[in-house]
Amino acid sequence: MLTSFDESQARTALELAREALDIEGEAIRKLSARLGADDSVPRAIALMLACQGRVVVSGIGKSGHIGRKIAATLASTGTPALFLHPAEAAHGDLGMVTPQDVMIAISYSGESSELAVVIPAVKRMGVPVIAMTGKPESRLAQAADVHLDVAVDKEACPLNLAPTASTTVTLALGDALAVALLELRGFKSEDFALSHPGGALGRRLLTRVRDVMRSGDAVPAVAPDTLLIDALLEISQKGMGMTAVVDADGRPVGVFTDGDLRRLIAKAQDFSAVVIRDVMHANPRRIQPDQLAVDAVAVMEEFRINQMLVTDADDRLVGALHIHDLTRAKVI
Numbered sequence: 008m009l010t011s012f013d014e015s016q017a018r019t020a021l022e023l024a025r026e027a028l029d030i031e032g033e034a035i036r037k038l039s040a041r042l043g044a045d046d047s048v049p050r051a052i053a054l055m056l057a058c059q060g061r062v063v064v065s066g067i068g069k070s071g072h073i074g075r076k077i078a079a080t081l082a083s084t085g086t087p088a089l090f091l092h093p094a095e096a097a098h099g100d101l102g103m104v105t106p107q108d109v110m111i112a113i114s115y116s117g118e119s120s121e122l123a124v125v126i127p128a129v130k131r132m133g134v135p136v137i138a139m140t141g142k143p144e145s146r147l148a149q150a151a152d153v154h155l156d157v158a159v160d161k162e163a164c165p166l167n168l169a170p171t172a173s174t175t176v177t178l179a180l181g182d183a184l185a186v187a188l189l190e191l192r193g194f195k196s197e198d199f200a201l202s203h204p205g206g207a208l209g210r211r212l213l214t215r216v217r218d219v220m221r222s223g224d225a226v227p228a229v230a231p232d233t234l235l236i237d238a239l240l241e242i243s244q245k246g247m248g249m250t251a252v253v254d255a256d257g258r259p260v261g262v263f264t265d266g267d268l269r270r271l272i273a274k275a276q277d278f279s280a281v282v283i284r285d286v287m288h289a290n291p292r293r294i295q296p297d298q299l300a301v302d303a304v305a306v307m308e309e310f311r312i313n314q315m316l317v318t319d320a321d322d323r324l325v326g327a328l329h330i331h332d333l334t335r336a337k338v339i
Contacts, residue, residue: 027163034159034172051137051153060107062088069170070113077181084189093121111137117145217296219336220326231284238283249314257323261287293318300338
């Protein structure tokens with residue numbers, strides 16, 4: 008077994024890898040150039056855009072792997088889709104397909120025996136079929152309502168046997184269809200987040216202030232006439248490095264932080280008679296609970312603060328946020 012390359016072998020390996028990429032890149036460029044040769048792509052997109060059910064993608068072997076990716080991309084970009092294994096479809100899974108669906112059938116040869124069994128049954132349901140093949144004269148291409156030509160001059164495989172350039176072209180065309188549908192549907196980043204709630208984008212676009220804020224007794228708050236010594240006790244007990252200062256109606260009039268305390272220590276020694284209203288910051292930054300948590304992050308970064316008060320529509324204190332709360336929620 009070869010475990011290391013000499014310089015000559017390394018150059019050869021690099022050349023082979025680059026040649027494969029060049030072949031696949033050229034295949035995609037030729038696909039792009041011929042898209043306008045007929046109306047097949049617009050017709051396929053129109054069928055999927057009008058679909059009241061799901062786009063059912065099917066293929067076997069390497070085409071099946073590509074089909075799974077196309078179905079996943081469609082589903083995550085606003086077009087409901089699923090992958091149907093053609094062999095399983097012939098043994099009961101065809102029940103997943105409804106007359107409201109559209110099928111994308113993938114076979115480079117267009118002669119897949121598994122799809123040949125499935126397509127007539129799907130057609131009897133009235134389901135439109137979009138075929139992706141490299142052979143316009145094939146049985147699958149001829150049976151389809153729309154044929155998308157994914158033919159390539161040659162595979163990147165030196166033997167011209169392993170599906171390489173052809174699968175790349177098919178995948179790229181699937182991505183192109185998904186992107187076109189995304190734009191035509193008016194699909195937004197917020198919609199993308201709804202289908203990716205576990206991802207970073209989902210957390211940033213779906214997490215509201217109320218989801219991460221501290222509330223109730225966890226929120227440090229004192230009245231304006233509270234002695235500084237007692238306010239410090241509130242800060243220590245609640246562990247937020249600050250306390251809100253609220254009036255009799257529960258509306259914030261100020262805030263006092265650990266940073267304020269450090270600056271005060273540098274100027275004075277006797278705090279026994281200091282009242283919090285005399286040393287607080289008036290008109291503190293606040294945010295409402297239904298705002299996005301990323302909005303709170305933006306304010307904190309702009310004003311270089313680590314805490315924020317949360318107030319309702321009547322400006323009454325309902326919660327508080329620390330930068331660590333946002334970090335734990337992975338909003339930052």
